[in-house]
Amino acid sequence: MTAAAETKRATGLRMFAQPIAVVVLVAAVLAWAFTRDLDAIERQSINGPVLLDAVWDHLVISVVVTALVLIIAVPLGIVLTRRWARPAAPVFLAIATIGQASPAIGVLVLFFLLSGWEGLWAAALPITFYTLLPVLRNTMVGLQQIDPALVDAGRGIGMSAFAVLRRIELPLAVPLILAGLRTALVHAVGVATLAVFVNGGGLGLLIDTGYKLSRLTVLITGAVLAVALALLVDWLGTVAETYLGPKGLR
Amino acid sequence: MSFWEFVSDRWSRLLSESLLHVSAVVQCTILAAIVGVTVGIAVYRSPFGSAVATALTSAILTIPSFALLGLLIPVLGLGAPPTVAALVLYGLLPIVRNTIVGLAGVDGAVTDAARGIGMNRLGVLTRIELRLAWPAILAGMRVATQMLMGIAAIAAYARGPGLGVEIFAGLTRAGSANATNQAIAGTVGIVVLALILDGIFVLIGRYTTSRGLRGQ
Amino acid sequence: MASEIQLTEVTKRYGRRPPAVDNFSITIPAGQIVVFVGPSGCGKTTTMRMINRLIEPTSGLITIGGEDTSKLDPDQLRRKIGYAIQQAGLFPHMTVAQNVGVVPGLLGWDRGKVADRVEEMLDLVGLDPAEFRDRFPRQLSGGQQQRVGVARALAADPPVLLMDEPFGAVDPITRGNLQDELMRLQAELHKTIVFVTHDFDEAVKLGDRIAVLGDQSRILQYDTPEAVLANPADDTVAGFVGAGASLKQLTLRRVRDVQLSQAAVTVSTSDEPADIRRSLQEAGASFALMLDTRRRPVAWVHVREPRMRRPIRDMVSRESTLQDALEAILTDGGNAVVTGARGEYVGLVDIDTVMASVRELRENA
Numbered sequence: 074m075t076a077a078a079e080t081k082r083a084t085g086l087r088m089f090a091q092p093i094a095v096v097v098l099v100a101a102v103l104a105w106a107f108t109r110d111l112d113a114i115e116r117q118s119i120n121g122p123v124l125l126d127a128v129w130d131h132l133v134i135s136v137v138v139t140a141l142v143l144i145i146a147v148p149l150g151i152v153l154t155r156r157w158a159r160p161a162a163p164v165f166l167a168i169a170t171i172g173q174a175s176p177a178i179g180v181l182v183l184f185f186l187l188s189g190w191e192g193l194w195a196a197a198l199p200i201t202f203y204t205l206l207p208v209l210r211n212t213m214v215g216l217q218q219i220d221p222a223l224v225d226a227g228r229g230i231g232m233s234a235f236a237v238l239r240r241i242e243l244p245l246a247v248p249l250i251l252a253g254l255r256t257a258l259v260h261a262v263g264v265a266t267l268a269v270f271v272n273g274g275g276l277g278l279l280i281d282t283g284y285k286l287s288r289l290t291v292l293i294t295g296a297v298l299a300v301a302l303a304l305l306v307d308w309l310g311t312v313a314e315t316y317l318g319p320k321g322l323r
Numbered sequence: 324m325s326f327w328e329f330v331s332d333r334w335s336r337l338l339s340e341s342l343l344h345v346s347a348v349v350q351c352t353i354l355a356a357i358v359g360v361t362v363g364i365a366v367y368r369s370p371f372g373s374a375v376a377t378a379l380t381s382a383i384l385t386i387p388s389f390a391l392l393g394l395l396i397p398v399l400g401l402g403a404p405p406t407v408a409a410l411v412l413y414g415l416l417p418i419v420r421n422t423i424v425g426l427a428g429v430d431g432a433v434t435d436a437a438r439g440i441g442m443n444r445l446g447v448l449t450r451i452e453l454r455l456a457w458p459a460i461l462a463g464m465r466v467a468t469q470m471l472m473g474i475a476a477i478a479a480y481a482r483g484p485g486l487g488v489e490i491f492a493g494l495t496r497a498g499s500a501n502a503t504n505q506a507i508a509g510t511v512g513i514v515v516l517a518l519i520l521d522g523i524f525v526l527i528g529r530y531t532t533s534r535g536l537r538g539q
Numbered sequence: 540m541a542s543e544i545q546l547t548e549v550t551k552r553y554g555r556r557p558p559a560v561d562n563f564s565i566t567i568p569a570g571q572i573v574v575f576v577g578p579s580g581c582g583k584t585t586t587m588r589m590i591n592r593l594i595e596p597t598s599g600l601i602t603i604g605g606e607d608t609s610k611l612d613p614d615q616l617r618r619k620i621g622y623a624i625q626q627a628g629l630f631p632h633m634t635v636a637q638n639v640g641v642v643p644g645l646l647g648w649d650r651g652k653v654a655d656r657v658e659e660m661l662d663l664v665g666l667d668p669a670e671f672r673d674r675f676p677r678q679l680s681g682g683q684q685q686r687v688g689v690a691r692a693l694a695a696d697p698p699v700l701l702m703d704e705p706f707g708a709v710d711p712i713t714r715g716n717l718q719d720e721l722m723r724l725q726a727e728l729h730k731t732i733v734f735v736t737h738d739f740d741e742a743v744k745l746g747d748r749i750a751v752l753g754d755q756s757r758i759l760q761y762d763t764p765e766a767v768l769a770n771p772a773d774d775t776v777a778g779f780v781g782a783g784a785s786l787k788q789l790t791l792r793r794v795r796d797v798q799l800s801q802a803a804v805t806v807s808t809s810d811e812p813a814d815i816r817r818s819l820q821e822a823g824a825s826f827a828l829m830l831d832t833r834r835r836p837v838a839w840v841h842v843r844e845p846r847m848r849r850p851i852r853d854m855v856s857r858e859s860t861l862q863d864a865l866e867a868i869l870t871d872g873g874n875a876v877v878t879g880a881r882g883e884y885v886g887l888v889d890i891d892t893v894m895a896s897v898r899e900l901r902e903n904a
């Protein structure tokens with residue numbers, strides 16, 4: 074049994090089981106929370122609009138982060154794999170590695186303290202920095218692992234450097250870029266639970282409120298919804314990875 | 324107060340928080356390794372078992388750490404117990420996956436030869452298969468450690484030990500003189516410790532990997 | 540429509556090391572196949588790649604059809620030079636049709652014309668367009684990939700073709716077939732082809748002229764295969780030519796040069812075993828050649844066991860060398876089956892014919 078076959082089978086299992094888990098989790102926690110005797114404080118959090126708001130904030134942060142990561146990491150990865158820029162690659166990889174080795178909460182709090190910002194951007198920018206590495210690394214690896222003979226063949230039959238990049242290198246790197254993007258997106262959804270500490274809202278707000286005010290129902294509802302959202306996003310990412318990659322490679 | 328004044332002022336406290344942080348992560352990694360390798364050994368011969376174990380542990384990894392911590396508080400209370408539980412759970416995936424891959428990757432001809440010269444099943448496992456899979460397992464532990472260093476910081480929210488305490492203290496005292504210094508000390512401290520631990524893993528790898536396997 | 544290629548005192552240096560190609564001059568006549576043959580690392584690839592400017596020469600002049608290539612835009616230049624490499628270099632995410640259509644697309648042909656051209660090219664290299672058009676490279680065998688590689692190189696009808704060990708990665712039987720195919724194409728198309736290989740037999744078989752290269756692409760001998768075989772310029776070339784030169788000269792003779800014999804009895808796959816036996820007994824022969832409905836050879840059957848089909852493993856074409864025919868005879872025993880362009884049966888080469896040629900070549904040498 075090879076590692077690839079192993080991963081493939083695990084992926085297959087998750088493709089099937091994960092959406093079921095998400096639906097069950099969400100249905101169970103909502104049914105449980107809404108059928109309990111809620112006190113006034115709990116009712117301020119456990120109600121449709123507040124929950125939707127939290128989920129919405131959470132999604133917005135995650136989507137903004139993903140978009141920023143995509144806009145920054147993919148072009149950077151492309152540039153750093155061009156021959157003329159190769160000496161700069163280790164520098165950027167080192168920065169990105171430190172970014173990921175640093176604690177997410179630390180990066181978030183430091184940015185908050187140093188910039189004085191609050192809300193969406195105070196959460197999205199540091200999370201982007203923290204999440205950049207997987208996409209950057211996968212873009213670079215994806216481009217570097219391409220058989221040089223293919224690039225050679227492309228240039229040899231008269232494609233320009235840009236045409237080779239657009240029509241050969243990037244399509245062939247798409248599977249790895251997508252894998253990196255999925256990792257980044259799941260990271261982002263996870264770290265976005267911390268956005269509450271910089272007043273960025275999201276499902277972390279419910280967890281924090283529940284903890285601070287000792288209302289377990291609120292805490293558990295927030296946490297379970299965050300888990301479900303992460304599983305859902307991860308599943309969507311897996312689906313995208315499976316169906317968006319070039320057909321000839323599947 | 325400048326950052327360096329702050330650090331020398333609180334040196335002993337920072338040092339003890341650092342030690343607590345590292346010791347929590349290291350102990351939890353070892354615990355996760357014991358559990359993870361056991362799980363790996365139990366499932367690696369069955370394709371279905373391997374798939375389930377990999378799928379489950381990677382699903383755990385997608386759970387936001389703050390949410391998991393929140394879920395553990397009602398069950399385990401505050402302080403060390405939820406911290407340890409969270410760290411061990413997150414540490415499992417890389418270790419389980421690498422154990423399975425490492426064990427499954429052992430050449431069948433080698434285990435055949437070992438059985439052929441009269442080793443029993445346990446002997447083959449401990450003296451051949453685990454030895455050959457060790458570099459992969461160690462690599463899994465290395466990845467786990469790096470990840471846990473960051474997650475351990477969040478555990479301070481549930482009164483867990485370590486440098487996360489400084490970060491959250493900086494957050495609550497936002498605006499006061501030392502808030503930023505505290506957050507920097509906590510964050511940079513964790514990065515530095517993570518890099519040191521990573522270096523130690525490289526050394527361990529060098530001294531515990533059979534020389535016949537190096538350079539692969 | 541072919542162009543002469545001329546390299547004049549071309550040198551390529553990498554860094555401060557001794558040059559990879561040193562002061563290389565050659566004229567490659569229009570419409571001919573010139574093979575660069577030499578040991579690995581001697582600079583064949585480097586020399587060839589300077590022609591389409593994948594590598595820029597350090598000094599020297601290269602002209603194609605009298606035009607100085609260094610004055611042209613490299614991408615435009617390469618679109619007019621076919622390029623085929625080892626393992627085909629097919630783009631794995633594109634279908635066969637997309638791969639073949641790349642260069643016409645780059646040249647701005649309209650879709651319909653590209654599609655027509657793709658069909659034509661696949662037909663030309665012996666792949667049924669309906670079957671192969673929409674496949675991806677990984678769904679092809681090594682030999683089929685090479686065919687697509689050649690089709691791609693020829694798609695824009697370039698006057699010049701560069702081929703760098705294009706058949707280096709396929710098994711010997713497939714390689715032989717691909718070589719035959721290339722000979723057949725060249726007989727139709729008359730391109731100027733520069734072909735790089737380290738296989739001397741391949742060079743002798745394909746080349747109108749052979750350039751035997753030594754270190755730093757030094758030309759040891761540049762002549763027709765016959766002349767190189769008969770009079771090696773020095774000991775190095777003689778070493779290359781190797782022992783058994785007269786057997787090797789079998790690669791100079793082609794199946795089309797000898798008289799083909801015919802099978803005493805041919806039968807069809809749908810014939811009853813009893814009928815097969817009767818026809819064989821009537822003709823007084825022991826073996827019949829079985830053809831399918833499109834007259835392609837399938838198997839040999841023996842008079843005593845007309846049910847048992849002995850499949851034919853190796854066939855040759857009119858373009859094949861007698862060396863190939865000899866190999867086929869040794870593989871299948873008795874006769875080599877010769878097929879035409881569509882794979883249809885045209886005749887047999889028997890061992891006597893081959894041996895007669897060997898005797899003749901020896902007497903002439």
Ligand SMILES: Nc1ncnc2c1ncn2[C@@H]1O[C@H](COP(=O)(O)OP(=O)(O)O)[C@@H](O)[C@H]1O
Nearest residue numbers: 553559560577578579580581582583584585586
């Ligand atoms: N990009 C390069 N940089 C440095 N040296 C090279 C490069 N490409 C080829 N060489 C050297 O040039 C020589 C000729 O190589 P090549 O043309 O590939 O030989 P061949 O195709 O005959 O095997 C070799 O010694 C090789 O090491």
Ligand SMILES: [Mg+2]
Nearest residue numbers: 580583584585
């Ligand atoms: Mg070469």
